[in-house]
Amino acid sequence: xxxxxxxxxxxxxxxxxxxxxxxxxxxxxxxxxxxxxxxxxxxxxxxxxxxxxxxxxxxxxxxxxxxxxxxxxxxxxxxxxxxxxxxxxxxxxxxxxxxxxxxxxxxxxxxxxxxxxxxxxxxxxxxxxxxxxxxxxxxxxxxxxxxxxxxxxxxxxxxxxxxxxxxxxxxxxxxxxxxxxxxxxxxxxxxxxxxxxxxxxxxxxxxxxxxxxxxxxxxxxxxxxxxxxxxxxxxxxxxxxxxxxxxxxxxxxxxxxxxxxxxxxxxxxxxxxxxxxxxxxxxxxxxxxxxxxxxxxxxxxxxxxxxxxxxxxxxxxxxxxxxxxxxxxxxxxxxxxxxxxxxxxxxxxxxxxxxxxxxxxxxxxxxxxxxxxxxxxxxxxxxxxxxxxxxxxxxxx
Numbered sequence: 298x299x300x301x302x303x304x305x306x307x308x309x310x311x312x313x314x315x316x317x318x319x320x321x322x323x324x325x326x327x328x329x330x331x332x333x334x335x336x337x338x339x340x341x342x343x344x345x346x347x348x349x350x351x352x353x354x355x356x357x358x359x360x361x362x363x364x365x366x367x368x369x370x371x372x373x374x375x376x377x378x379x380x381x382x383x384x385x386x387x388x389x390x391x392x393x394x395x396x397x398x399x400x401x402x403x404x405x406x407x408x409x410x411x412x413x414x415x416x417x418x419x420x421x422x423x424x425x426x427x428x429x430x431x432x433x434x435x436x437x438x439x440x441x442x443x444x445x446x447x448x449x450x451x452x453x454x455x456x457x458x459x460x461x462x463x464x465x466x467x468x469x470x471x472x473x474x475x476x477x478x479x480x481x482x483x484x485x486x487x488x489x490x491x492x493x494x495x496x497x498x499x500x501x502x503x504x505x506x507x508x509x510x511x512x513x514x515x516x517x518x519x520x521x522x523x524x525x526x527x528x529x530x531x532x533x534x535x536x537x538x539x540x541x542x543x544x545x546x547x548x549x550x551x552x553x554x555x556x557x558x559x560x561x562x563x564x565x566x567x568x569x570x571x572x573x574x575x576x577x578x579x580x581x582x583x584x585x586x587x588x589x590x591x592x593x594x595x596x597x598x599x600x601x602x603x604x605x606x607x608x609x610x611x612x613x614x615x616x617x618x619x620x621x622x623x624x625x626x627x628x629x630x631x632x633x634x635x636x637x638x639x640x641x642x643x644x645x646x647x648x649x650x651x652x653x654x655x656x657x658x659x660x661x662x663x664x665x666x667x668x669x670x671x672x673x674x675x676x677x678x679x680x681x682x683x684x685x686x687x688x689x690x691x692x693x694x
Contacts, residue, residue, distance in 0.1 A: 314383040321381035330373045354391040374400040421522045427546045428527040434495035436463045438487040441500045443468040447552045454556035471501040477514035484520050500552035503534040512539035531555035
């Protein structure tokens with residue numbers, strides 16, 4: 298362009314537009330939103346992006362802003378992708394925004410790390426303070442939104458794994474200003490001894506750092522720490538971490554995973570019971586067979602037949618004596634009769650069978666007959682023979 302050849306403003310603007318839009322076909326910038334306006338009914342967004350010393354106009358058309366997962370507003374820091382365009386009619390330039398994401402991560406992350414370090418130094422994250430979860434909880438309190446998908450997923454998993462559980466919903470706000478306070482109140486309710494809660498689960502679905510920010514609240518962290526009931530945190534997705542996760546007794550990557558951590562699986566225990574039943578049945582059968590063999594052996598043992606055999610031998614001898622006595626004089630016979638009757642009474646009284654009838658018993662430890670208490674020790678297994686049968690016993694004193 299010649300210095301001595303003037304151009305029209307329109308021509309100048311066109312040339313500037315060509316150069317600028319060619320040089321800045323793509324921009325990636327960070328700034329704070331100001332003067333935000335949502336144009337109705339089309340839905341186009343007009344705003345200013347600024348930092349400490351400069352500002353630039355920006356626009357995000359409705360074809361692009363429907364993809365946003367947050368609502369832009371004044372004072373919000375964002376990161377944008379787009380291009381520089383010049384509006385011919387006014388000769389002003391602006392950013393035509395294609396993508397926009399929140400950029401509060403820097404300041405928020407700084408606050409997160411600061412609080413995390415503070416609570417860590419106080420011991421709130423120490424494993425020594427973590428309370429174990431009960432193996433078979435009866436009452437589980439879940440702190441979440443009463444209308445979200447979390448409670449439905451938790452109920453579905455609990456019915457599948459352990460339908461005997463008593464699930465108690467304590468509703469609380471899961472995001473937005475003041476949400477932490479409602480969760481604190483819910484924790485206090487769950488710690489009421491009258492409810493007899495065994496485990497508390499704080500759960501919500503995924504979201505941005507701003508959505509989860511209330512769970513980085515210091516007062517909430519301290520309330521979780523002082524809970525008498527074990528607390529399981531299930532906040533966001535697996536990659537999301539909050540202060541509440543660090544201070545909780547157990548962290549679950551998702552609400553569904555929390556239900557699996559808290560509740561036992563009935564199928565696992567049914568399988569274990571079946572194995573135990575099989576083992577017990579086998580042990581019982583072997584025990585009965587062993588006892589039957591022992592009783593048969595005892596029954597056939599000569600010791601228990603010896604008293605009767607001894608008596609029969611005496612009877613045979615008496616018959617032989619009687620034959621000889623018939624040859625003796627009457628007086629001698631009478632005297633011998635008297636003596637024999639006396640002897641018979643003695644033998645009768647000394648008979649083991651007769652002693653058993655009088656309340657005495659015969660004690661045996663293994664193959665040994667016990668005649669003294671000194672031969673027995675604590676927990677020895679013994680067999681006691683009575684007049685009408687035998688019993689197994691154990692020495693307890």
